[in-house]
Amino acid sequence: MASEIKSIKGTLIRLGLYHDENSLMSDAFRALFEIKPELKTEIAIDRYRKGEVTLWGAARDAGCRLEEFKEILRSRGIAIKVSSTKQESEARLKRVFGV
Numbered sequence: 001m002a003s004e005i006k007s008i009k010g011t012l013i014r015l016g017l018y019h020d021e022n023s024l025m026s027d028a029f030r031a032l033f034e035i036k037p038e039l040k041t042e043i044a045i046d047r048y049r050k051g052e053v054t055l056w057g058a059a060r061d062a063g064c065r066l067e068e069f070k071e072i073l074r075s076r077g078i079a080i081k082v083s084s085t086k087q088e089s090e091a092r093l094k095r096v097f098g099v
Contacts, residue, residue, distance in 0.1 A: 009021060009024060012024055037063065040061060040062050040063055041062040041063075041064070041072065043061065043062075044058040044059070044061040044062035044069070045058065045062070045072070045073070045076070045078065047061065048073075048078075049078065051081075055069070055070070055080065055081070
């Protein structure tokens with residue numbers, strides 16, 4: 001299967017249908033997420049748990065509102081991380097409002 005996929009990728013690029021592997025993969029993932037949108041939520045949850053994205057970023061990546069994403073986390077028993085230091089709050093305000 002892996003060699004078949006490699007051959008198909010090479011053919012699509014050779015035919016000029018895709019400029020390079022990155023553009024092909026971008027289209028492939030876009031199509032995958034259209035067929036299985038729940039995968040975006042799973043990826044967003046995983047990245048949030050690992051600390052790779054903020055709560056807002058994870059909600060955006062999942063394609064839902066913040067409150068909706070919080071409810072998804074709660075339903076799965078995943079703790080919502082809240083930063084409490086003054087420095088973190090100030091840094092977040094600067095990023096959001098440019099203060």
